[in-house]
Amino acid sequence: xxxxxxxxxxxxxxxxxxxxxxxxxxxxxxxxxxxxxxxxxxxxxxxxxxxxxxxxxxxxxxxxxxxxxxxxxxxxxxxxxxxxxxxxxxxxxxxxxxxxxxxxxxxxxxxxxxxxxxxxxxxxxxxxxxxxxxxxxxxxxxxxxxxxxxxxxxxxxxxxxxxxxxxxxxxxxxxxxxxxxxxxxxxxxxxxxxxxxxxxxxxxxxxxxxxxxxxxxxxxxxxxxxxxxxxxxxxxxxxxxxxxxxxxxxxxxxxxxxxxxxxxxxxxxxxxxxxxxxxxxxxxxxxxxxxxxxxxxxxxxxxxxxxxxxxx
Amino acid sequence: xxxxxxxxxxxxxxxxxxxxxxxxxxxxxxxxxxxxxxxxxxxxxxxxxxxxxxxxxxxxxxxxxxxxxxxxxxxxxxxxxxxxxxxxxxxxxxxxxxxxxxxxxxxxxxxxxxxxxxxxxxxxxxxxxxxxxxxxxxxxxxxxxxxxxxxxxxxxxxxxxxxxxxxxxxxxxxxxxxxxxxxxxxxxxxxxxxxxxxxxxxxxxxxxxxxxxxxxxxxxxxxxxxxxxxxxxxxxxxxxxxxxxxxxxxxxxxxxxxxxxxxxxxxxxxxxxxxxxxxxxxxxxxxxxxxxxxxxxxxxxxxxxxxxxxxxxxxxxxxxxxxxxxx
Numbered sequence: 001x002x003x004x005x006x007x008x009x010x011x012x013x014x015x016x017x018x019x020x021x022x023x024x025x026x027x028x029x030x031x032x033x034x035x036x037x038x039x040x041x042x043x044x045x046x047x048x049x050x051x052x053x054x055x056x057x058x059x060x061x062x063x064x065x066x067x068x069x070x071x072x073x074x075x076x077x078x079x080x081x082x083x084x085x086x087x088x089x090x091x092x093x094x095x096x097x098x099x100x101x102x103x104x105x106x107x108x109x110x111x112x113x114x115x116x117x118x119x120x121x122x123x124x125x126x127x128x129x130x131x132x133x134x135x136x137x138x139x140x141x142x143x144x145x146x147x148x149x150x151x152x153x154x155x156x157x158x159x160x161x162x163x164x165x166x167x168x169x170x171x172x173x174x175x176x177x178x179x180x181x182x183x184x185x186x187x188x189x190x191x192x193x194x195x196x197x198x199x200x201x202x203x204x205x206x207x208x209x210x211x212x213x214x215x216x217x218x219x220x221x222x223x224x225x226x227x228x229x230x231x232x233x234x235x236x237x238x239x240x241x242x243x244x245x246x247x248x249x250x251x252x253x254x255x256x257x258x259x260x261x262x263x264x265x266x267x268x269x270x271x272x273x274x275x276x277x278x279x280x281x282x283x284x285x286x287x288x289x290x291x292x293x294x295x296x297x298x299x300x301x302x303x304x305x306x307x308x309x310x311x312x
Numbered sequence: 313x314x315x316x317x318x319x320x321x322x323x324x325x326x327x328x329x330x331x332x333x334x335x336x337x338x339x340x341x342x343x344x345x346x347x348x349x350x351x352x353x354x355x356x357x358x359x360x361x362x363x364x365x366x367x368x369x370x371x372x373x374x375x376x377x378x379x380x381x382x383x384x385x386x387x388x389x390x391x392x393x394x395x396x397x398x399x400x401x402x403x404x405x406x407x408x409x410x411x412x413x414x415x416x417x418x419x420x421x422x423x424x425x426x427x428x429x430x431x432x433x434x435x436x437x438x439x440x441x442x443x444x445x446x447x448x449x450x451x452x453x454x455x456x457x458x459x460x461x462x463x464x465x466x467x468x469x470x471x472x473x474x475x476x477x478x479x480x481x482x483x484x485x486x487x488x489x490x491x492x493x494x495x496x497x498x499x500x501x502x503x504x505x506x507x508x509x510x511x512x513x514x515x516x517x518x519x520x521x522x523x524x525x526x527x528x529x530x531x532x533x534x535x536x537x538x539x540x541x542x543x544x545x546x547x548x549x550x551x552x553x554x555x556x557x558x559x560x561x562x563x564x565x566x567x568x569x570x571x572x573x574x575x576x577x578x579x580x581x582x583x584x585x586x587x588x589x590x591x592x593x594x595x596x597x598x599x600x601x602x603x604x605x606x607x608x609x610x611x612x613x614x615x616x617x618x619x620x621x622x623x624x625x626x627x628x629x630x631x632x633x634x635x636x637x638x639x
Contacts, residue, residue, distance in 0.1 A: 017437055018524075020531040024435075032432055039429070040448045042505065046463045049473055070473075110356040117353030124339070124346040129353055132360060137559075139617050140566065141367035142609025143591045144602060149367045165363045168356050199348035228456035231570050235596070246458040250574060253462050283462055290454045297454075298447055 045070075047287070054079055054280035061276060079281035089248065093285060095159070096227060096245040100289075103163040103226040108219055110168045115176035116203050136170045143235070150236055161236035162229055162244070169225070172218045179214045180207060220297045227289060245286050252279050374607040394607035401600075404608070406582065407590040408565075414586060415564040417496060422503045423560070426511025427553070431545065433512060434519045446516070450509035457570035460506050464498065465489045465578075489575070492583040502571060514556065515549055522548035554632045562620030565612040587612050 017023070024032075049070055053061070056072035063073070083089045117123075118130050146165060155161035184207050192202050208215065230246040237243070243251075337345075374394055376387040398404050429449065436442040452460065467473050469489040478486060488498060526544050535543065569588040576584045581593070587608060595605025627633070 018528065020528045022531075022537070024537070032435070036432060036436070036445055040445055043448050043452055046467050046473075050463070050466070110359055113352035113354075114356030117349040117351075117356075120346075120349055123349050124342040125350065129357065132357065132365075136360065136364055138562065138620055139368065140609075140613050141364060142371060142606060142613055143569075143588060144595055144605035144609050145367035145370035145373075146363070147596055148370055148373075148602065148606075149363065153362075164359070167363075168359045173356065199352070203352070224454050228454075228458075230456055230458050231573070234573070235592070246456050249462060250458045253458070253465060254577065279462075280466075283459065286459055287455065291451070294447070294451060294454065298450075 050280045050283050050287075054277055054284045056277055058277070076277070079277040082278055083281055083285060088242070089282065091242045092245050092248045095242050096229075099159065099162055099229065099244065100223050100226040103167065104219055104222045106163060107167050107169070107172075107222040108215070111173050111176055111218060111222075112203075112208070112215070114168070114173050115180055116199075116207060118173075119177050119180040121181075133170050133173060147235060155236065157237050157239040159237065159240070162232050163226070165236075166225070166232070169222070172221060176211070176214060176218055179211060184210050217297060220293050223293065224290060227286075245282070249279075249282050249286060252282060371606055371610045371613070373603050374610045376603060378601075378603045378606075380602060390603075394603050395611065397604060398607050398611065401594070403585065403590060403594065407585040407587055410583070411565055411567055411586040413496070414499060414567045415560075417500060418503055418567070419557070419560060419564075421500055422508055423511065423556070425504055426508045427515055427549075429508055429512040430515035430519060431541070433516060446509075446513070450513055452506045453510040455506065457506075457568070457574055460502055461571070461574045464502060464505075468498075490578040492580045495575070495579050495583045498575075498579075499571065511556070514552065518549040518552040519545065551633055554627050554630075558620060558623040558627060561623045562616050564619060565615055 052072050053069055055075050055077065056069060057074040057076035057078070060073045061069065083093070114133070118126060118133070120126065150156055150161050150165060155164065188206055189202055192206055197205070228246060229244050230250065233244045233247045343350075373387070375389055375391060377390050377393075378387045433442055433445060433449075436445065455463075465472060468486055469475065470485045470487050472486065472489075475485040478484060488494060491498075522545065526548075527540055530540050530544055565587055567586050567588075569586075569592065572584040572586050572589050573592070576589065581589075585593075591605045591608045594600045595602070595608070
């Protein structure tokens with residue numbers, strides 16, 4: 001089952017029920033609809049409440065008495081002004097953007113190189129190298145040894161420790177390799193070789209331009225991973241002043257729950273904007289890039305999953 | 313492993329090994345021919361070597377009395393001493409128990425939920441409606457755990473939206489996000505909210521690869537809706553179910569770190585301690601030392617490895633393909 005023959009197959013269903021299929025019972029229909037609507041509401045309502053609260057003015061929030069509200073009566077962009085006013089929050093967002101951009105670039109270089117390098121079965125060392133990649137699915141080295149290696153490399157409290165240790169995702173590598181092997185015609189590559197093209201030229205001129213969609217999906221997966229970095233920051237850069245946005249968000253959340261844990265460190269984010277509006281505005285800022293990228297992922301996603309996971 | 317690469321059965325190493333052209337060339341000739349490919353693979357291999365295989369090798373200190381202050385070779389070997397200490401640690405067995413409990417809950421409740429969601433979604437006739445639902449349900453998969461926990465606290469916490477509604481209705485506040493007794497339900501809701509969409513997408517892809525003529529033929533022969541589900545749909549997605557089950561089983565002791573670490577202070581560590589947080593809090597920020605933490609991690613890694621291999625073997629015996637082909 002390759003990506004191409006899925007997309008080439010005509011849609012299984014048009015917007016009509018096939019003639020052989022009997023109409024489901026009314027009860028069945030209602031249960032189904034209710035279930036799906038509840039499920040969608042469980043995603044949409046919280047997100048809406050977050051966006052609404054982030055734009056609410058202090059008065060409106062005080063009147064609502066809680067942290068979240070569904071319909072802000074007065075709108076205010078004070079929270080967003082605070083975030084982008086150049087303080088600790090701005091720095092954190094910039095850092096996270098930078099990590100995401102740099103990390104994704106590095107990850108793509110590693111992944112594309114290895115996926116293409118391993119896409120020619122029978123090439124020298126092909127099989128052992130592939131085994132080295134696949135073994136990472138079976139075993140995990142453990143948190144402490146990884147921590148130790150980061151320390152030994154002098155990466156502790158260094159932002160590079162948020163990129164290098166997870167720069168390569170074996171699953172993405174295998175998905176991309178499968179795509180190169182199945183969806184890029186061998187004849188094209190052979191013809192290019194006959195004409196004297198080097199492997200690098202073939203990769204850049206033929207293979208990559210034909211794989212734009214899947215490359216976009218993989219890049220976005222990496223970007224989301226770097227954007228969401230939390231645990232590695234807790235583990236590897238506890239001493240840095242400027243932390244990735246997820247860590248900042250976690251500290252703000254802790255402080256409002258009245259919990260210990262980073263209570264003192266939170267003060268640097270305290271500002272004039274109403275507390276819960278500011279917090280929700282930070283949440284919006286962490287969601288927004290994902291929501292913007294999302295349609296692109298969606299468009300090509302099924303292909304990527306089918307080439308990768310559903311190889312049954 | 314070939315499930316991840318079965319796409320090209322003809323291309324797997326064993327098959328190509330039978331093509332005689334390459335076999336007669338010498339290594340030097342192949343090197344001259346293939347060096348660009350090797351060069352392209354090199355950065356990724358370097359990354360794997362430094363950040364996967366080197367840490368894997370460091371697991372040796374689980375069998376040594378390792379002190380970072382002295383040179384590596386002066387650390388004496390102590391056999392399985394650290395593992396004995398691990399099992400006599402009062403917090404280890406509860407952490408292991410919690411881990412298993414969370415893992416099985418995920419297997420039992422979240423996994424079937426994604427199948428159910430996929431089946432429901434698949435039966436929505438309107439393409440537009442279907443893709444809208446799909447996008448909504450799948451979106452939280454891309455959210456970080458920090459975000460997921462924030463959303464849950466804001467909605468279901470004691471100051472959350474639902475608490476406010478309850479207060480408005482004359483009820484009581486909801487202490488849901490800080491109640492250790494109901495943490496399992498909370499965790500289940502969080503898994504479902506975050507991850508069920510991902511499973512759903514995979515199962516939907518598997519469902520769309522079932523030949524629709526099968527349904528038509530069965531319907532014409534008088535098979536009911538449920539019969540078609542049982543005899544066509546489920547067997548059709550069985551390989552995917554088995555594959556995902558095996559992979560989940562392998563990661564059974566890796567239930568994640570962030571979800572539990574993030575709710576540790578709110579819910580209490582007794583309920584949320586899993587193996588990963590155990591290593592972090594006892595060994596990395598705690599006082600138990602490197603060898604102890606490494607032993608706990610190695611225990612986890614080896615159990616995971618064994619489980620994948622056993623589950624895969626069972627799958628083969630049951631006639632499934634599993635994650636790699638039988639040699």
